[in-house]
Amino acid sequence: MDHFLNESFDLKPKHSSEEALERWRKVCGFVKNPKRRFRFTANLSKRHEAASMRRSNHEKLRIAVLVSKAAFQFISGVQTSDSDYVVPxxxxxxxxxxxxxxxxxxxxxxxxxxxxxxxxxxxxxxxxxxxxxxxxxxxxxxxxxxxxxxGINKFAEAEAKGFLVFVWEALQDTTLMILGVCAFVSLIVGIAMEGWPKGAHDGLGIVASILLVVFVTATSDYRQSLQFKDLDKEKKKITIQDSLC
Incomplete structure (x- = not known):
């Protein structure tokens, strides 16, 4: 009897067979608080659900691989058919x-x-x-x-920007735009309050500052563009050495 019980209902701490677990749950089918009673025993229904989910995922992965292979073969076939080059x-x-x-x-x-x-x-x-x-x-x-x-074996050179283009780009600064609005308001208020030219001193001072910043920035950027252009010319010079073997 002991041998029968040990062989049929003895549960190992790990890796017990599903048959032994099923027999144990059938014997203990009616117990008080079954969740607590079987907390150290594997839940066979959950195990079957997990196995079913793994099989489903494996099947989905297999189908995705087959579809991708078919798509790749189709694309390769299209490219092969499109590669029939006709000389003009x-x-x-x-x-x-x-x-x-x-x-x-x-x-x-x-x-x-x-x-x-x-x-x-x-x-x-x-x-x-x-x-x-x-x-x-x-x-x-x-x-x-x-x-x-x-065509001619020559590098296509980009058209160089003029100085006025750099002036316009410098004027796009947000801070300078705000200062320009302030200068305009200052000119209107100053002339209205104190008349010309005394009331225009502050506004003209702001305008002069803006113009100074704009022309200094544009001049610096313009010089840098000329330097980069010279560097590009040097890079485009290709030296070929002819050596007799």
Missing amino acids: EEVKAAGFELCADELGSIVEGHDVKKLKIHGGMGGIAEKISTSTINGLTSDTNLLNKRQQVY
């Missing part, structure tokens, strides 16, 4: 097999797939009639055609 007639007539827009999309988009489709660096160099070793040919006619198709 004017580019083909000039003797090239890639237009400037296609090259720009590869470089700006870091599109490795398009790069592989066009044969990598060697394939692109062949399609634009150049060499990764010798560079461009010295044929004047081919260089002129290349400039017509791909």
Whole structure:
């Protein structure tokens, strides 16, 4: 009897089987304050709910992975079909097999797939009639055609701002706007109370201060813009060394 009880109803402190827990709860089915009685015994219904929730989450995750794989395959298929590049007639007539827009999309988009489709660096160099070793040919006619198709190899310089633009930007300061309103009010009140020119001294003083700050700020910003422009010119100077091997 003791062996039967120990084997069938003995609960271990940890990792007891669900069968033993179920038998124990059936034996103690009618007890006073069951929540307190079974506070050290696993709640099998909660355990089943947790297992069911885990299975549901696992199934949802599996479906999400399958949907994402299908979407990725669909996008890849669309990109593959869209990658059938057609050479424009004017580019083909000039003797090239890639237009400037296609090259720009590869470089700006870091599109490795398009790069592989066009044969990598060697394939692109062949399609634009150049060499990764010798560079461009010295044929004047081919260089002129290349400039017509791909444009001139020159940095686009931004238009420099004039001094008046910096003056206008300096006037956009909130503090100076408030001081301008104060100067206007001071001029009106002063002239009305004390007449011209005695009543305008305070207002004109504020205006002079505002103009001084504006012109000093604009002059400083304008000089800095000229210095940055000179630095940009130095950065755009490219030095190429020709070494004979």
